């Protein structure tokens with residue numbers, strides 16, 4: 001059964017006001033309606049598998065860089081330091097050198113060192129497997145206490161690798177979600193996380209996140225979105241089209 005949400009007309013002069021008028025239950029229905037369309041369009045990959053500390057460092061390296069640069073930096077990091085114990089005792093310069101392709105290597109290397117030192121001190125072991133025994137909120141609190149880990153990175157760890165119902169709002173999700181009318185225009189990225197956690201059903205959090213990311217990369221691009229070939233064209237509110245956004249990547 002198709003669930004229809006009637007798009008409101010939004011003028012350029014009051015996009016924020018109009019966007020904010022939509023009720024949360026309407027946005028929840030819009031999420032389901034979008035998912036009905038996107039589900040048939042994109043093949044959603046399986047959730048990735050990796051040791052949690054590896055996953056965390058990969059997520060930290062992925063901030064504000066391309067997938068390719070992140071992959072190269074992470075591979076170099078793993079090649080250079082076969083065990084995280086070696087990285088913990090290595091010099092900051094060695095760590096910086098390993099992850100240089102990701103950019104901002106000084107600050108990223110410092111954060112990795114800090115996280116390793118903290119784990120050694122508090123858990124006597126350089127891994128994050130203990131997170132599997134924590135309830136979701138406690139695991140979130142722990143991750144947010146780590147240097148360089150914000151709500152987006154923590155949500156990725158929790159959703160992708162632990163299967164907890166947290167919805168990450170990256171730059172694509174933030175842009176596409178606001179244009180669609182799923183995310184109110186007035187919300188900053190942190191509030192957008194809380195909002196998406198409420199309006200996206202738990203069993204759709206992973207596939208809908210992935211679908212929005214793929215849609216943002218291929219169709220609803222930051223510049224020149226391809227509305228004419230978009231499967232969401234007739235239900236999209238097209239809120240603030242043309243506004244500069246992309247702030248999600250700077251949150252962490």
Ligand code: SF4
Nearest residue numbers: 220225227230233236
């Ligand atoms: S209709 Fe346009 S703005 Fe809306 S989701 Fe599709 S490409 Fe993006």
